[in-house]
Amino acid sequence: MTKRELIFEGNEKQVFSTDIPDQVIFRYKDVMVAYNNVKRARFAGKGALNNQISAILLNYLNENGVETHYIKTLGEKEQLCRMIEIIPLQVVVHNRIAGSLAYRLGVQEGFSHPNTVVDLRYNNDDLDDPLINRDHAVALGLASYQELDEMYNSARRANDLLKPLFHKAGIELVDMKIEFGRAADTGAIIISDEISPDTCRLWDEATGERLDKDRFRLDLSRVVESYSAVLERLNKVISK
């Protein structure tokens, strides 16, 4: 398989076309951004860590019946993925209230609730990724009601699979952001972006320590070390 031209460049990854129809190469960069690109830094090794963590999680979902774009890992920072048509929405699943939702609802970070809370956001930097509802998404022509149902179901199933997986690694999956696309080969709605400490809140169950991008957002130290601990613990669980 041959890598062809760069077809997309984001802050934290690049996507290249290949000579295989409907398959692309996802390359994870060592860059980290936060607060709608206001904060930016380079962390050597971060791309390789997210490539591996995302591969474990996406592969686990594929194997357990939740379709994602991941096909296989190609190298330190690269994975082969199914080509998709991007749906500019973010589905955010919360097992505890933290971050911007805690602020919005006026509760303390870590607020515990009995239900799983699912939010929908419009992936639009100019508008700061606002919370929207299903009617807004359909009104803007971003997805149909049926596609939204599929996205919500898939996000909930992904959460039901990944929460216990992280728990086995002594990590609490507090929340996670999932993006979807329409697969170029089948048209199915599939999970289409990374799932990693960049897109999840992950708290150490024993110490409460944050092991995710909040370390960067909040100017805590040991960002790469925390990502590395997540990978090491997941690898132990997966290899059992």
Ligand code: 5GP
């Ligand atoms: P919050 O709304 O508190 O910023 O984020 C909720 C969850 O979704 C967190 O796990 C956060 O990392 C993830 N998330 C929300 N928006 C984005 C985004 O634009 N980029 C990334 N990488 N993660 C996001």
